[in-house]
Amino acid sequence: DAGITQSPRHKVTETGTPVTLRCHQTENHRYMYWYRQDPGHGLRLIHYSYGVKDTDKGEVSDGYSVSRSKTEDFLLTLESATSSQTSVYFCALGPTGNYGYTFGSGTRLTVV
């Protein structure tokens, strides 16, 4: 869908281990975003990127880092996973010329 792929789709990891989630696009979008979704909180912005090597923090960035070394890939890293980071993570592209935003299929991460 709109050339955006998230991997992995599901992951279970242990507390304290590093985890990297990948968002890959084929649309050459400048802007990419990482959100987490938790019940009662909607989607909250973790980090975003407005170009290669240009990233900034969102509202819930603690415990997360990102990298964007090329246009098509935006990586989200949990340096030392905690149980509070159990969530569904969505990557998004946008805005397009018509301000549309497109979401990836999501990654369900469980930290045990």
Add this chain to the structure above:
Amino acid sequence: GENVEQHPSTLSVQEGDSAVIKCTYSDSASNYFPWYKQELGKRPQLIIDIRSNVGEKKDQRIAVTLNKTAKHFSLHITETQPEDSAVYFCAAVSSGNTGKLIFGQGTTLQVKP
């Protein structure tokens, strides 16, 4: 920082009735307001959006209204059907060059047959 508040958190209606979901935003520079529908286990999907230079937009059974003075916008669904049951999110984007999309907390809509 930017904030979007959404109400109600849950909404139950009878099939054929109307449903209204309301959102307020804090950033007066916001200029784009999309609404997303999310079915269980799926990604959010855009259903309708409105820009700050328009007061109302309609697409079949769905309409969105925007009051920039009061900084609130609403989603109206008429003649609701069971397949309208889902979680709905409002969002706002500021006019800055980052294009950050800030979401409301979501409304779970249940349409009873």
